[in-house]
Amino acid sequence: MSTKKYQEFKQLNLPEFEKAVLLYWKQNDVFKKSVSERNENNPFVFYEGPPSANGTPGIHHVLSRALKDLFCRYKTMQGFRVERKSGWDTHGLPVELSVEKLLGITKEDIGKKITVEEYNERCKLQVMQFKNQWEELTDIMGYWVDMENPYITYDKNFIESLWYILKTLYDKNLLYKGYTIQPYSPAAGTGLSSHELNQPGTYKPLKDTTIVAQFKVIKDNHAAHPKLFAGHDEVFFLAWTTTPWTLPSNCALAVGKDITYQQIETYNQYTGKHISVVLAQDRVAAYFKEENKTHTLDPGNKSSWKIVSEFKGKDLAGIQYEQLLPYQQPTTGDAFKVIVGDFVTTEDGTGIVHIAPSFGADDFRVAKQNNIGSLTLVDKEGKFVDGVGPFSGLFVKNYKDDEKWENPDVLIAIHLKETNRAFKVEKIRTQLSALLEN
Secondary structure, eight states, rough: OOOOOOOSSSSOOOHHHHHHEEEEEEEHHHHHHHEEEEEETBBBEEEEEOOOTTOOOOOOHHHHHHHHHHHHHHHHHTTTTTOOEEEEEOHHHHHHHHHHHHTTTTGGGGGTTBHHHHHHHHHHHHTTTTHHHHHHHHHHTTTEEEEEEETTTSHHHHHHHHHHHHHHHHHHHHOOOOOOOOEEETTTTTEEEEHHTTSSSOOOEEEEEEEEEEEEEHHHHHHEOOGGTTTOOEEEEEEEOOOOOGGGGGEEEEEOOOOEEEEEEEEEETEEEEEEEEEGGGGGHHHHHHBBBSSSSSSOOTTTTTEEEEHHHHHHHTTTBBBTTTOOSSSSSOOEEEEEETTSSSSTTTTTEOOOOOOOHHHHHHHHHHTBOOOOOOOTSSOOTSSSSSGTTOSSOOOOOOSSSOOHHHHHHHHHHHTOOOOEEEEEEEEHHHHHHH
């Protein structure tokens, strides 16, 4: 029988009990022994999903680390050798932005006011500023992990290991070139993660120009429903957008398969022209007042309107329309026709969605399903590329107070009003990512 005596606690004082256990572990080097006393040929590999030491640890980190520790201890008790390697996540736009704010510089100043080497060193200091707090938390919560030999993502050996993996995948023909849609910061010149877009203070309210655009249906169109042109020479699909700068890249219009659409005869409020427009039945009340509804249009009342036809979304699929802003055309795939989208609703807008495959995840997905081409008419600086008419070279979003800065959304709205292609233009409050604008 073992004669070893254990310390007795007459009163349960958890903080003191924890200190005693931690002290025992340290004095007897229990963590290292739990590794070294197991067979090297029976490993259970654990690399910690690394935290970033540019922020202080919180209670949620205690929870996640307790769960990690639980599995490692369990595998150790099963006889596995569990060398638990810690790490530090040292990349990310928030770190760069905090350094630039601290130094009073922008991305354009790197290499001018400060060298790339100096900038990198300041970022390394910034990203590790709370390292001591993380190590203290690791210690007091009894989380067993090797803090002496961490992997650090800015370390050259780590970076080279990633390039080695990519090279190995390439040699095995396991890499391919593809495209995805993701948030992007022109100022920082990088894509943005969902984590970065959910940082406190990332979004701020702004007034934005929105447009309900008129897309003219091609009359000599084999896919057009015969009722569309019953007594009407010009018929338009109405589509609402909060991002007018994407309209030059429009390649399709999406409708809901089972949504009911109505054709309305009325007048354009900007040109006064007699028009026939199509939108979802559930959205008619948002654009037309009931008191102006009539059986016969009144030329003296440009707000008068009447219903002339009704369709299901599936009846409109395949109908072709004229390109709204014909500056460039897709070089591959089909374009400028109505397709069915499973994401189309009648909660807002017109029930018809303007599709710019290069600038929206849903747009990209439904375009690919329907072999619709794309137009990427914006460069990595956030400017329209050459060949986009009067908008070439302009920043697509501009919130400068200086009046000399031209706002493309407003310019596009004016152009569409003048050419009888704008049904309604207004300002609304939106939430814009400050990271996108920075």
